[in-house]
Amino acid sequence: MRQRKPNFLLISTDQQRGDCIGAEGRGVSTPNIDRMGEAGVRFSTCITPHPMCQAARASILTGKLPYSHGVRDNGRDLDEALGAQGLGGTFSRAGYDTHFIGKAHLSSQQTFEPTGRPECYTSAADFGPDWRGGYMGFDNVQMMLRPHHHTKWSEPPEALHYEYWLDQGGEGRARWDLAKEALPPETAHFQTWRSALPSEWHSTRWIGDRAVEMIEAKGDTPLMAWVSFPDPHPPFLCPRPWCDQHDRDSVTIARHPTLDLDRRPWWHRAFVEDRAKPIKQGAEHNAGGVDWGQKGELTEDALRDLTSIYFGMISAVDAQLGRILAALEAKGELDNTYIVFVSDHGEWLGDHGLLLKGPMLYDGLLRVPCLIRGPGVPPGQVLSDPVGSVDILATAADLCGLETAPNHGRSWRALWQGAETRDFALSEYEVDSLRSAVDMDLMTVRSRRFRMSVDLRTDTGELYDMQEDPDEMHNLFDDASRSAVRREHMDMIRSRPNDQIPVSPRVGWH
Numbered sequence: 050m051r052q053r054k055p056n057f058l059l060i061s062t063d064q065q066r067g068d069c070i071g072a073e074g075r076g077v078s079t080p081n082i083d084r085m086g087e088a089g090v091r092f093s094t095c096i097t098p099h100p101m102c103q104a105a106r107a108s109i110l111t112g113k114l115p116y117s118h119g120v121r122d123n124g125r126d127l128d129e130a131l132g133a134q135g136l137g138g139t140f141s142r143a144g145y146d147t148h149f150i151g152k153a154h155l156s157s158q159q160t161f162e163p164t165g166r167p168e169c170y171t172s173a174a175d176f177g178p179d180w181r182g183g184y185m186g187f188d189n190v191q192m193m194l195r196p197h198h199h200t201k202w203s204e205p206p207e208a209l210h211y212e213y214w215l216d217q218g219g220e221g222r223a224r225w226d227l228a229k230e231a232l233p234p235e236t237a238h239f240q241t242w243r244s245a246l247p248s249e250w251h252s253t254r255w256i257g258d259r260a261v262e263m264i265e266a267k268g269d270t271p272l273m274a275w276v277s278f279p280d281p282h283p284p285f286l287c288p289r290p291w292c293d294q295h296d297r298d299s300v301t302i303a304r305h306p307t308l309d310l311d312r313r314p315w316w317h318r319a320f321v322e323d324r325a326k327p328i329k330q331g332a333e334h335n336a337g338g339v340d341w342g343q344k345g346e347l348t349e350d351a352l353r354d355l356t357s358i359y360f361g362m363i364s365a366v367d368a369q370l371g372r373i374l375a376a377l378e379a380k381g382e383l384d385n386t387y388i389v390f391v392s393d394h395g396e397w398l399g400d401h402g403l404l405l406k407g408p409m410l411y412d413g414l415l416r417v418p419c420l421i422r423g424p425g426v427p428p429g430q431v432l433s434d435p436v437g438s439v440d441i442l443a444t445a446a447d448l449c450g451l452e453t454a455p456n457h458g459r460s461w462r463a464l465w466q467g468a469e470t471r472d473f474a475l476s477e478y479e480v481d482s483l484r485s486a487v488d489m490d491l492m493t494v495r496s497r498r499f500r501m502s503v504d505l506r507t508d509t510g511e512l513y514d515m516q517e518d519p520d521e522m523h524n525l526f527d528d529a530s531r532s533a534v535r536r537e538h539m540d541m542i543r544s545r546p547n548d549q550i551p552v553s554p555r556v557g558w559h
Contacts, residue, residue: 054271055424056386057140057445060373061109061275062366063102063152063196063282064406065392067095067416069363072431075301077360078294081371082420085390089422090430090465096415096474096495097394098439100406102154102282103127103559104478105393105438110135110155110185112442112456114477114545119553121479126156126164126556129185134454136442138186140273143451148263149187151256151277152196160557167209168194169557174206178213187275191259193252196279198228198286199341211255224250228286229337237350239339240404241285241358243292248365251288253280257369264376272382273445276373281362281396283405284341291361291368300360302352303399305520312524313409314509316480316487320407323486344404352399359398387423387448391438401521408480410493410502411521415476421461423448432464434471435495457546472496473541479552494541501526501538512538 071079072086085091098108099115107113107120107127111134115121118131132138132155141147156168163171167184173194182190193211195202202225205216215221224246231242248254260276280287310318324342335341345351370390377383395414397403406414417438422428425448443458445451463469473496480489490505500521503510512526512535525531 053385054145055449056272056382057145057449058272058373058386058388059109059136059275059441059445060370060388060390061277062363062392063277063279064394064396065281065363065418066395066398066413067093067418068413069360070418076295076299078364079367081367081374082390082418084374085370085388085420085422086429086431088428089420089426090432090461092419092436092461093431093433094435094474094495094497095391095417095419096435096437096476097392097417098437098476099478100394100408100410100414100476101478102393103157106154107132108439109391109393109441110137112439112453112458114439114457114475116477116479116549117457117546119550121477121552122481122484123559124157124159124484124555124557125553126166127185127553132185135186136275136445137183137188137273139442139446139451139453140449141186141188143449144270145273146267146270147187147189148272148274149182149184149190149192149277150259150263150274151191151193151252152279153184153190153192153277154196155185157557157559158194159559162556164556167192170194170203170207173209176209177206178208178210193279196252197282198225198284199336199339201336202226211252214255215250232289232292236354236358237348238345238355240283240341240345241355243358244286244288246288248288248291251365253278253287253362253365253369257372260369260373261376264373264380264382267380267382272386278366278369280366281359285355285358285362287358287362287365291365292358293361294364295357295360297353297357300353300356302349302356305522306347306352306399306402308402309522312522314504314511314524314526315507316489316504317409319487320409320485321403324407342405347399347402347404355404356398359396385424387421387426387445389441389444390418390420391441392417393438408478408485408487408489408491410476410491410500412500412515412519415493415495415500427465430465433497434464435474435497436461436464436471437474437476473538475542475545477545481555483555484558492542494538496538496541499534499538501535503539503542
């Protein structure tokens with residue numbers, strides 16, 4: 050009997066911290082993510098190649114670090130030819146049925162001028178409700194134009210698949226606005242609330258439904274899909290029952306929720322103080338006149354509300370993961386499917402007095418959940434080797450016996466087979482003052498024991514001993530006794546391949 054080709058399924062979230070899964074012991078309810086870990090391998094030190102959505106996702110797609118695919122920040126579009134060489138294109142050329150479902154953010158949404166891409170607000174109308182791809186190498190797509198509620202509603206045809214679906218009966222605006230209506234009890238922070246929109250209309254359920262339909266419709270052709278949930282990205286909102294699943298009075302909140310800028314390199318203060326300035330009126334991402342880039346006051350009550358609802362958003366996604374696993378099992382495909390669960394980047398969630406994300410690569414932002422299960426993947430392993438989501442393409446191609454375009458990733462297979470170890474993983478971010486207050490070449494390395502971030506323009510940085518100081522309270526970068534450690538980690542940063550390309554032009558902000 051001819052052996053079937055394995056399926057490959059990538060399931061991702063947006064802005065989920067590495068410590069926010071059940072196995073990490075923080076109290077987040079994720080029974081289906083935990084089930085994946087029991088059936089496969091969990092990487093406890095997986096880092097994002099970039100702390101912003103677009104660049105991180107371009108790296109997952111292409112297997113390249115940001116300076117080698119050109120998307121060094123949000124608002125810079127990935128070259129479509131490079132995109133087509135990535136995950137979707139690699140599997141499509143090998144005869145797989147390729148799908149993308151959910152939030153892509155592989156192109157900019159809020160742009161200065163129309164870009165002609167489906168994810169651009171002012172170009173989406175060119176594609177229409179029946180358009181299904183291809184896009185960035187994926188042959189079949191069902192995507193979202195507005196994955197988060199810090200944006201205003203716009204009537205179709207300024208829409209993609211989710212917005213057309215939400216607009217059934219012409220009620221799209223009413224449903225979008227209902228999601229922003231807060232159910233009691235009142236929360237103590239403007240960035241979080243219990244959504245009045247019933248759960249069946251939220252994007253998490255819509256994505257789960259589309260994924261299950263895709264699996265149920267699978268024929269003899271092997272399947273490759275990226276199923277991308279936009280939660281738990283801010284603003285932090287979810288419907289009942291998920292918003293009430295974690296008791297606000299007992300959740301584990303940030304241990305050090307106070308700004309400690311005097312301990313840090315110069316760019317921490319510059320970024321924080323710039324973000325405190327008044328908003329630019331009329332900006333698309335400031336819907337309702339609210340500056341959704343602000344952290345607000347992080348009182349204990351605020352942190353408890355933020356954390357409990359953030360946990361609820363994750364649990365809502367976890368429930369859809371359970372449905373996907375069940376659909377694969379019912380189809381007889383679970384044991385023939387490699388499944389990776391990962392997030393694009395993390396979230397500060399109150400650490401060091403910070404909320405959201407930016408150029409401070411604390412563990413809550415840098416480290417992401419990462420698990421894999423599938424044929425031949427040993428059950429119940431937890432590996433602490435530093436790896437990156439940039440490895441996903443190389444891993445998928447190796448497991449499925451495919452060739453890829455040149456990239457920076459390395460397959461994880463040798464790690465769980467015990468044939469290889471890893472010493473470090475890299476992240477890089479060209480920060481520009483137009484968007485983030487400061488101009489930097491911010492390079493970060495996470496080794497087995499240390500995390501070091503360096504601005505190559507000023508030779509300033511931060512170094513933390515993650516073994517002795519996991520909360521990153523003591524910056525050792527200028528400590529003379531750690532000069533050898535600093536040199537060793539600079540060598541790790543410099544080991545990056547010399548294949549950088551020019552930065553992609555800035556076409557917008559998000």
